[in-house]
Amino acid sequence: xxxxxxxxxxxxxxxxxxxxxATGGEFTLSAHGGKPLVLxxxxxxxxxxxxxxxxxxxxxxxxxxxxxxxxxxVSRDSLKSHESFKAKLGLPFELISDIEGVLCRMFDxxxxxxxxxxKVLGIERxxxxxxxxxxxxxxxxxxxxxxxxxxVLEAVRRL
Numbered sequence: 001x002x003x004x005x006x007x008x009x010x011x012x013x014x015x016x017x018x019x020x021x022a023t024g025g026e027f028t029l030s031a032h033g034g035k036p037l038v039l040x041x042x043x044x045x046x047x048x049x050x051x052x053x054x055x056x057x058x059x060x061x062x063x064x065x066x067x068x069x070x071x072x073x074v075s076r077d078s079l080k081s082h083e084s085f086k087a088k089l090g091l092p093f094e095l096i097s098d099i100e101g102v103l104c105r106m107f108d109x110x111x112x113x114x115x116x117x118x119k120v121l122g123i124e125r126x127x128x129x130x131x132x133x134x135x136x137x138x139x140x141x142x143x144x145x146x147x148x149x150x151x152v153l154e155a156v157r158r159l
Contacts (some may be wrong), residue, residue, distance in 0.1 A: 053145035
């Protein structure tokens, strides 16, 4: 059972373990113990901002790996959509399919947004840095797609 209590503003606290469906099989937080983890939430596959953000994480991926860090993207899209998005962009990291919204609730990233003049619930672009001990070290909320990966990489290097 996953503890889905939100972890916002919980910097310095341990993130509860979770196992969720992802490209490449299930993703379990504790399986990556000892390595920092970047968990970036994005609204939707194949949209302009989300494509830009994924490409920037892709382009810096070797540097994240060099820093000993794992990068994972999260949205509420299906695994089928994720597989297509991953292949289309040549993403070297996994994408988590959070259709049930378990991680979205845990990290409190679902917010009211305006879309074409209407209020809708959607994922607020947010990124979280979890250290190798499972402790939340930094968060970026309501972030812009462009430049997010570079800012996160700098924080990884400072760990």
